[in-house]
Amino acid sequence: MDRRLRIHPPWLIMGALALAVLLAHMLTLSSITLSAIRNDPPAARKALAQAQLIKPSPPAPAPPPVKTAPAKPLSPAPDPLAASIPTPSEATPETSPSPAAPAATQIATTAHAPAADTPDVLVARQLPPPALLEYTLEGMDRGLHYRASSTLQWQYNEQRYELSLSVQAFLLGTRQWRSSGQLGPDGLLPERLSDKRKSEVAAHFDRVNQQVIFSSNKPSAALLAGAQDQISLFVQLGGAVNTTPDRFAPGVTLNVQTVTPRSADLWRITLVSEEQLVFQGQPHLTRHWVCAPRGPYDSRLEFWTDPALTGLPVRIRITQANGSYIDMQLSDLKDAPPLPAS
Structure with a gap:
């Protein structure tokens, strides 16, 4: 064999050794990289650690509630049944007339100007015939206007009488005042007055003991003449x-003890004028009466009577201190049967 083929030159041997070393390093690096990737890459562990340490940010606090002014309560609907008809002095503290009040004065004349504590006795020997009066009612309460209807029924026989005044309002029902008693030689002698809506209150005339007794547990009051x-x-x-039309002219003033279910005060009533009002298309000459309020919170009562229409009121108006009012005007007048004998 040729000798040159069996002898390797030195550079070839050294190159082979270098190539072997290089291959060994590459294998070592590959094994380390694969092992690191397979077991737990440092970058992955760092990312996981960061993910575990970073907690979710707490939610942003809710903005404080905006304070708004409380809504104003709605004004209640006007209630025409709440008005007392007529009670011009109910809003003030009630006082009972003294039992030792001066003797009553019979029938006021034009020149009569009674003292504030002197009661008058009205002599009524010519009573209006039994009648049923129907009224239209207009009113204003807390700035709101409303309408209702009202009736006044008057009946009597030889011994007794009955009177009722009713106010009917849509969806609110009925309020009724009743007066009953005997007939004497000088007119009406009331025995009981009641005011009924959901419940009833009443005043009783105890003529034996000369007292007015109230069902509302108020102290009794002295019963005065007339x-x-x-x-x-x-x-x-x-x-x-x-009975005596000539004795009642504008300017006359009367003091009449007038009983309500809660009081028994002297009402000071003045005939202020004669006025012409129109009913059912016909003019009527009426007498305009005013019961002025006694104090700043009392109501003002006005009513108009027509001698040609039985002498009963053809219009009633009550004005409260706050401006609220009711105004009843005659719409129809009918005959009523006499009161049945008891």
């Missing part, structure tokens, strides 16, 4: 004017 209640007053006054 006393009427807030409903019988209309008929008694109409009968007094029918």
Whole structure:
């Protein structure tokens, strides 16, 4: 064999050794990289550690609630049944007339100007005939206007009488005042006055003991001569004017003890004028009466009577201190049967 083929030159041997070393390093590096990737890459462990340490940010606090002014309560709907008809002095503290009040004065004349504590006795020997009066009612309460209807029924026989005044309002029901009693030689002698809506309150005339007794647990009051209640007053006054019309002219003032279910005060009533009003297309000459308020919170009562229409009120108006009012005007007048004998 040729000798040159069996002898390797030195550079070839050295190159082979270098190539072997290089291959060994590459294998070592590959094994380390694969092992690191397979077991747990440092970068992955760092990312996981960071993911575990970073907690979710707490939610942003909710903005504080905005304070708004409380809504104003809605004003209640006007209630025409709440008005007392007529009670011009109910809003003030009630006082009872003294039992030792001066003697009553019979029938006021034009020149009569009674003292504030002197009761008058109205003599009514010509009473209006039994009648049913129907009214249209207009009112204003807390700035709101409303309409309702009202009736006044008057009946009597030889011994007794009955009076009722009713106000009917849509969806609110009925409120009714009743007056009943005997008939005497000078007119009406009330025995009981009631005011009924959901419940009833009443005043009783105890003529034996000369007292007015109230069902509302109020102290009793002295019963004075000529006393009427807030409903019988209309008929008694109409009968007094029918009996002696010439004695009632503008300017006359009367003090009549007038009983309500809660009081028994002297009402100071003045005939202020004669006025022409129109009913059912016809003019009527009426008498305009005013019961002025006694104090700043009292109501003002006005009513108009027509001697040609039985002497009963053809219009009633009550004005409260705050401006609220009711105004009843006659819409129809009908005959009523006499009161059945008891």
